[in-house]
Amino acid sequence: xxxxxxxxxxxxxxxxxxxxxxxxxxxxxxxxxxxxxxxxxxxxxxxxxxxxxxxxxxxxxxxxxxxxxxxxxxxxxxxxxxxxxxxxxxxxxxxxxxxxxxxxxxxxxxxxxxxxxxxxxxxxxxxxxxxxxxxxxxxxxxxxxxxxxxxxxxxxxxxxxxxxxxxxxxxxxxxxxxxxxxxxxxxxxxxxxxxxxxxxxxxxxxxxxxxxxxxxxxxxxxxxxxxxxxxxxxxxxxxxxxxxxxxxxxxxxxxxxxxxxxxxxxxxxxxxxxxxxx
Amino acid sequence: xxxxxxxxxxxxxxxxxxxxxxxxxxxxxxxxxxxxxxxxxxxxxxxxxxxxxxxxxxxxxxxxxxxxxxxxxxxxxxxxxxxxxxxxxxxxxxxxxxxxxxxxxxxxxxxxxxxxxxxxxxxxxxxxxxxxxxxxxxxxxxxxxxxxxxxxxxxxxxxxxxxxxxxxxxxxxxxxxxxxxxxxxxxxxxxxxxxxxxxxxxxxxxxxxxxxxxxxxxxxxxxxxxxxxxxxxxxxxxxxxxxxxxxxxxxxxxxxxxxxxxxxxxxx
Numbered sequence: 192x193x194x195x196x197x198x199x200x201x202x203x204x205x206x207x208x209x210x211x212x213x214x215x216x217x218x219x220x221x222x223x224x225x226x227x228x229x230x231x232x233x234x235x236x237x238x239x240x241x242x243x244x245x246x247x248x249x250x251x252x253x254x255x256x257x258x259x260x261x262x263x264x265x266x267x268x269x270x271x272x273x274x275x276x277x278x279x280x281x282x283x284x285x286x287x288x289x290x291x292x293x294x295x296x297x298x299x300x301x302x303x304x305x306x307x308x309x310x311x312x313x314x315x316x317x318x319x320x321x322x323x324x325x326x327x328x329x330x331x332x333x334x335x336x337x338x339x340x341x342x343x344x345x346x347x348x349x350x351x352x353x354x355x356x357x358x359x360x361x362x363x364x365x366x367x368x369x370x371x372x373x374x375x376x377x378x379x380x381x382x383x384x385x386x387x388x389x390x391x392x393x394x395x396x397x398x399x400x401x402x403x404x405x406x407x408x409x410x411x412x413x414x415x416x417x418x419x420x421x422x423x424x425x426x427x428x429x430x431x432x433x434x435x436x437x438x439x440x441x442x443x444x445x446x447x448x449x450x451x452x453x454x455x456x457x458x459x460x461x462x463x464x465x466x467x468x469x
Numbered sequence: 470x471x472x473x474x475x476x477x478x479x480x481x482x483x484x485x486x487x488x489x490x491x492x493x494x495x496x497x498x499x500x501x502x503x504x505x506x507x508x509x510x511x512x513x514x515x516x517x518x519x520x521x522x523x524x525x526x527x528x529x530x531x532x533x534x535x536x537x538x539x540x541x542x543x544x545x546x547x548x549x550x551x552x553x554x555x556x557x558x559x560x561x562x563x564x565x566x567x568x569x570x571x572x573x574x575x576x577x578x579x580x581x582x583x584x585x586x587x588x589x590x591x592x593x594x595x596x597x598x599x600x601x602x603x604x605x606x607x608x609x610x611x612x613x614x615x616x617x618x619x620x621x622x623x624x625x626x627x628x629x630x631x632x633x634x635x636x637x638x639x640x641x642x643x644x645x646x647x648x649x650x651x652x653x654x655x656x657x658x659x660x661x662x663x664x665x666x667x668x669x670x671x672x673x674x675x676x677x678x679x680x681x682x683x684x685x686x687x688x689x690x691x692x693x694x695x696x697x698x699x700x701x702x703x704x705x706x707x708x709x710x711x712x713x714x715x716x717x718x719x720x721x722x723x724x725x726x727x728x729x730x731x732x733x734x735x736x737x
Contacts, residue, residue, distance in 0.1 A: 230657045230659050230660070231627070231628060231657055232627075343517075344517065373516045373517050373684045374684055374685055374686070374725065374728040374729055374730070375516055375684075375724060375725060375728040376516070377728065377730065378727075378728040378730070381730070400657040400658050400659065401658050401730065402658065402732055403658075403730035403731050403732045403733075404730050406730075406731075406732045406733040407730060407733055426733070430732050440659070441658070441659055442732070444658055444659050444661070444662040445658050445732060446731075446732060447661075447662075447687040447688070447690075447691060448687050448690075448729065448731055450691060452690055452691050452692075452710065452711070453669060453691065453692075455666055455669070456662040456665055456666055456691070457662065458659075458662045458663050458666065459659045459662075460663075
């Protein structure tokens, strides 16, 4: 049985029922890493939020999302709260808004432990510091005692990673986890993510508009466009022999390092005329 | 010290900027020397906090240095008061990273784009009276936005289109220098290529001098013929873009180059 099984997921918003996700199906086995690629508005983040049960009340959800055998769609808040952090956790794009600015980082990581395992604060601190160390933060004691604004962007994102991993969830959802970071810090955080996922054996749903970033972390990829999956496959196949014209366009635009400086770059429009306009 | 020759478009000597942050002195820019000739495209790369944005803010006259001097077209702008900076405001325009925050959400696109033309300081520098409507139509066409875009508001546009609006605003006073601070880093990869193509075309068609700040070396490699690598408030490497890429002289530049994410299709 797969860890995550999404069947014909449809999400629309508000009274006008604006459709964000239009019948998406995929599954994810334990330990597998799946990248979801698409532009802003393609429905990739809404899909992730549906898996976390984090969609707002005015969202209409149809279809099925089964996580570890239990149905998420229609599950009440207390049922969702038990899953979140324990079975599934999420790393968001902007670490400054995902952390509470008034609380020391160590306490925030410990809170996840306390909520799900009722850990006492003494032993919890030991585990928090071990976890901060594991995600590659030098001087984890100091990081634990710092407030979020005293850390750099890369340190904050690794603290969030520690928070997402400390309960050893089966699935970690990463939504553009490195988009707000410098390239050097991004490389560091991606390498760390790769390492900690390997160590914990957790599955990962990795959302990004950047194919190069996805290819660093994932084995499987799906491409979303206008709320639908237009292509899926292994990273190897999809990036070397993309089939859908939109995917071909995405692969061509992502290879800035292969372009001749100053020459016209290929755009998605050269390959696929129906792309939403950017 | 000799006065700079007039053929340098920009010249800076010993440019230094200190900030006070939480009772601590932060040296954002540490005695930077720089010269840039007309028609070149200079890329400034480095990590967050390396001083690259501070440097271009000083070049654009948006901030004053703690020490050092800056000349633009042979005129020292270091400590000029705002009312005497009109010539700089008309000649040097900026495009910022995030068009969500650099465009006023309550203004129509037409008012946003023509705003620089209504500035009294800039207006005095323009040789002819500018027909605002004609200039608006011209710059909208230059950035490939529909002619009716002027009547709409920024939120009605996508991220890439908003960055085109910001570029159109920068072009409105017909500047000589365009300074772009991370112009594509808030954009989707798929939109990035379109905006980079647009910048390349505009620079060539209008003979602009371009200064691009970015943490992404591939963006700078594509747009710029000259490169300055910054670290901890200093320029640590400077040269032709192609030679710095082919043969980086510092470990830091090499690290920046290696960090650029590339598609890894051979499998993990």
